[in-house]
Amino acid sequence: MALDPKILEQLRQEPDMPELDLGWLGAQTAPGMAAKPGRRGLTLAEINVGDYGDAPERTDHNTIRIRGSVPSPNAVRIGYFIPNKGDIWSDNSGRIYEEAVQRQWSSATDIPWDTIKPLPDVVEEAICQICTFLTEVEFVAGDAPGRWIGQISPDHFETVLFLITQVVDEARHLDVFRKRALANGCGLLEAGGMGRALRNIMDAKDFSEMSALMHLVGEGFVQTMFRTGEFIATNEAEKTIFQLCAQDESRHVGFGVMHLRYVLEHQPERREEFHSYLDKAEELFGHPTSMNVAFQESLMITLGGGDTDKGLVMLMALQKKQVTEYLHRLKVAGMPERRERLHPGMAMFL
């Protein structure tokens, strides 16, 4: 409610009173809003009520106006934000965000580092090569969202909040794999094996392209690998690392799946465009220029427990699982036809 004019008049009469406006009192869009905490505390879902909950389909004010606050005519513009909600939206970001906040972990204290015991040289080297690879690639998934965060309007802040949790998750991933490589007598080994695939993510000029390449392909494959981490791990510490990372990755992949679904539902004309992004990503698999020998060999060693024949079989099984789960995620997102259009380089693994 606006301030009673009589009170305002009285206040203005007071000695030494600076000039008073007070017009902002009672200007609220939807006062009386008193969100109550639910079973999981006071979550975004609880406060997304009424006017405050509506993320507009289109936004074009280009200022930092917090959704639901009263617009100010003299507010400065900050830059150009992506106007269409559909271009960046996913219906699960608020929920994933809350989950990410609850499930943060510490690489310093949540990993049972003391369970790491000396390993045969070749196994330790293989683990360290895997860690070198992962510490290298993990943060691209932090750099890439960072670039998009600044282009998303505060009207669509839920996406921003999710992307932020991804950045901090990837920071922990970079950090935990580096720590593992330096904890047991070896060190970091060879980097630089993933050029094109990662550049594609950084090169993406459209948010959905970035999301397809990173969330669905890149992180999808990493997620499957992390979930089979118990076969790679040689001790509790490594098992815990893979488990915790897998838990984080499932949120990132989950955003990508739901974003694609949202796009296909709201902009069905973009289906072919999505296929073209997936073509671009898939063609790198099985392509000799993207064969990462260091990574594959080290996986063969760890998966086979030293027996490289067994390791090869398991590596093939892992790759098959990666492709299968990838296709399953696309199906969930509303693209079951991808199975028929899978690039031969990737279909090889099936």
Next chain:
Amino acid sequence: MTEEMGTHTDKSDIINIPPDLWAKAEEKRWPLILIQQALARKVPAAQLHQALDSGMTGAEAMKMMTSRAAEQAPPLSMAWARVDTERGIRAKPGKKGLTLDAINIGSYGDVPEYWPGQTMQPRGAYLAPGAMSMGYSISVKAEVWADNLGSLYEEAIQRHWRPATDIPWETLSPLPEETEQAIGQLCTELCEYNYMVIVALGKWIREICYGFHEAKLFLSTVLFDAGLHLEAFRKRALANGGGLGVQSSGQRLVPIRDAQNYSEMAALVFVLNDSFVQSQCLLGAGLAQNEADARLFSLAAQDKGRHLAYGLAHLRYLLEHQPERRGEIHKYLQKGEEYLVKEFEKSAPPREALAILLGGGIREIGEGFRKLKEFRRRQVSTYLGRLESAGLDDHRERLWPPMAAYLEREPVLA
């Protein structure tokens, strides 16, 4: 074969798959690794052609290949294990676990003044030739560095809090209407500021090269904190019957938006603005009329303390390593001060909301304005004290004059 293949050894050694064999493998859908492994096990190319032509599937080939007695040494190149990186590193967890500082051992802990690469090469790893640039542009250590990055990163993770569940929201109870709206107004501005920090960090974190990963990591936690604060203050505004307030003019955000280099942004955010924001959060905690507000504002102030600790340590590092930039930093701060004062003076809502809270209600707003003067004086003097601690002790004379005016005390009446 192209340069991007990404192993440092003679690639033809490892995966010299003849083009015709490769094409056939792709056509018959055999994973290339099978061909590579077969060749590594000295299976002649002609035999592989035969196998492919016979209609054998990749899976069958693999079964055949791996069921042979493994009499030879494992057919792996292992070239990656022979690279020249430092070995024998055995970092041990200490009292605070296995921290970032604990793994900075030997060459892995050497952070060079200049990092030449634009790739994602982790510090201390061997970089295979042919790795592609990822476009990182901040490669001078002094531009981002602070000696406390590692410990602040771990601290941020240990002290992470959860707005949904760590604030006793149930302790909120109805406040006088104007007081509640003043809190909503304050929260709105804090949300705006945090959104600006998010936009700014989104722009800058990805510019930092991999050699300074501690900076990338710590700043990721700052970004996360900014998200948490955005979330938490929004929740507060919507949790007790008030609602969000009026959008501010955004003047204080302009210099942050316009920063042309990282250190400029860092001085504006992590020194100037965070100093003022932290005082405001402490004030919010001090004036809180319930446990929820007290906790919310003090947790936010605690996070801000970490951001300030970085900002000041970075400023000190920068001045020590690039003393010629002192004058430049003064200018950035002055610009930030100018716009901050503009926001304080020209826009009524933030000023009046604080006066209501300081006075203790709308009817005491006059008293609130008197207290606000003292509050501003303390804010400026705390800020100057911080600059002095970072080595910028000559800023007092360069303070933007309208901000310096806040330092003048009211004449004491006889």
